[in-house]
Amino acid sequence: MSVKVLWEDSIPGGSHGSFIMKRDTILKVTDIVGNGNLVALFYNMDNKLERYNMADTLKAQHTFFLSKGNVCYSDMGRILCSIVDSSCTWHDTISGMSNTETITTKYGALNYQEARNDMHRNAQDSVLIELSKWGLDRRDLVANVNFFSKVTANAQGVLSFVSDNSKPGDFVELRFEMNVLVVLASSQHVLDPSPRYSPNPFALTSLKCSSAGPYDLCRNLCPENGRGFYNTELIFR
Structure with missing residues (x-):
């Protein structure tokens, strides 16, 4: 798979951003410090009513978390993006994101007037700010991916956070199978x-790449993914 760099950027800790990733491009995200957590949401840029669906993503691929070879399904049975490479073997899908209450309870309230850019931000408000830039709002919030984080469940269903899941320099590469609005929050x-x-x-790096071929790892991970790619490719014929 041949690639070339299109742009490079970064997202500071506690910050947020949103942008469009075109079909046949890769977003490489690198955890600079380690033990980071990046909240991510995905929407079909050509029809923002179509967006990432956690339940279908997990059910179709018979998994509890995401790793290399997995894809992110939309609520219309199509594939928004694929994890073509990842040095981190576990990305959380089920825990959601922080809000004002959880951040204030755990870390205390610290607003912009008091701390300027060192204020305590929560992921939900960060995501809502980004969604508003694209004509979306609270009604468009869906379950998110927490890249670089690991959460396990015991026999009773109790969730446990696993520290140090991501090491400094760990990365994930997402190949986009359609034109996607990407919303990120470092929280x-x-x-x-x-x-x-x-x-x-x-650190964020955008790369140009070729489309998924017939022997692509993500396409062939399971029969459901093959059908997902077929459904996605129909809209580009």
């Missing part, structure tokens, strides 16, 4: 037990 995981507010920065 500590909602279950992170750390008593200190310290969201981490991430």
Whole structure:
């Protein structure tokens, strides 16, 4: 798969951003410090009513978390993006994101007037700010992916956050199978037990790539993915 760099950027700890990734491009995200958490949401840019669906993503691929080879399904049975490479073997899908209450309870309230850019931000408000830039609002919030975080469940269904899941320099590469609005927020995981507010920065690199071929790892991970790619490719014929 031949690639070339289109642009490079970064997202500071506690910050947020949104942008469009075109079909046949890759977004490489690198956890600079390690033990980071990056909240991510995906929407079909050509029809923003179509968006990432956590339940279908997990059900179709018979998994509880995402890793290399997995894809992110939309609520219309199509594939928004594929994880073509990842040095981190577990990305959380089920825990959601922090809000004002969870951040204030755990770390205390610290607003912009008091702390300027060191204020305590929560992921939900960050995501809502980005969604508003594209004509979306609270009604368009859906379950998100927490890249670089690991959460396990015991026999009773109790969730446990696993610290140090991501090491400095760990990365994930997302190949986009349609034109996608990407919304990101660098925010500590909602279950992170750390008593200190310290969201981490991430490096972003956009790469041009070729389309998924017939022997593509993500396409052939399971029969459901093959059908998902077929459904996606129909809209580009």
